[in-house]
Amino acid sequence: MTVAQRRGRRIMMTPGELDEFLAGQRTCRVATVSADGAPHVSVLWFAWDGTSLWLYSVVRSKRWTDLCRDPRVAVVVDAGEEYGQLRGVELSGTVEFVGEAPRTGELCAELDTPEILFARKNFGLDEMPYDGRHAWMRLTPHKVVSWDFRKMGSA
Template sequence: MAVTQRRGRRIMMTPDELDAFLTAERTCRVATVSPDGAPHISTLWFAWDGTSLWLYSVTRSKRWADLRKDPRVAVVVDAGEEYGELRGVELSGTVEFVGEVPRMGDPCPELDAPERLFARKVFGIDAMPHDGRHAWLRLTPDAVASWDFRKLADLPVPPA
């Protein structure tokens, strides 16, 4: 994945930092566009495989309906409380629907790795439980922007 950020280079994450951040964080915010053009934002858990963000979404949700009509999406993963701790990543592009809908656990080699990552990260187990209500979305981002305000502490303060 290429980092496409042009602004804020001093605080952007390196590829290794970005990978570590997305691997460790659990929650993201997903922005979709409704058929009437209105934005819709919802929260999901996710897994990161080093290239793609895997979203396990309820198939009877506004998010799912929006993405069926328009698969463009923007996703934000962020952390930190105080200004100097803020860090995050925005990923945008087009989602792909992967596997059966809803997911019942039928063999799907393409989902072996993301389901293992997700099950370990979210549930602390090695095998993905399937409830027949969710299905997989894969976002391989077209654009990525990141920030890590903790890097501001290392920058020299310009003279007054």
């Protein structure tokens, strides 16, 4: 899943820290490539299942259109206000579209876990509410880079 992080080993997250961080955060920034080659960045809620980042996107969005044309993506999840508190993860790779688009709740075993994780984290529900406007993309990252400036201490 991940390429070894060469620089910043001192501040990189352990696998357990990375899982805990991604499971606890709600918002990510998704970078896509527009038809004209320009980057496009948007914000989404997500779910992390320990292996893949699940993105629930409006299907009539620039992000969705960009990813249908070119599924390469980079995603950043970060937190912290003060410099010494900054931490985050960058995940990059290619998205796969999972389930029907837009999602209406048809049976799809692959979506059982991400939908429960997403519904609990973002809505406080045990079942996913469907609005007929969103659909799922799975990013199983080819590369993961993380940082946690809190590990630098006061030095």
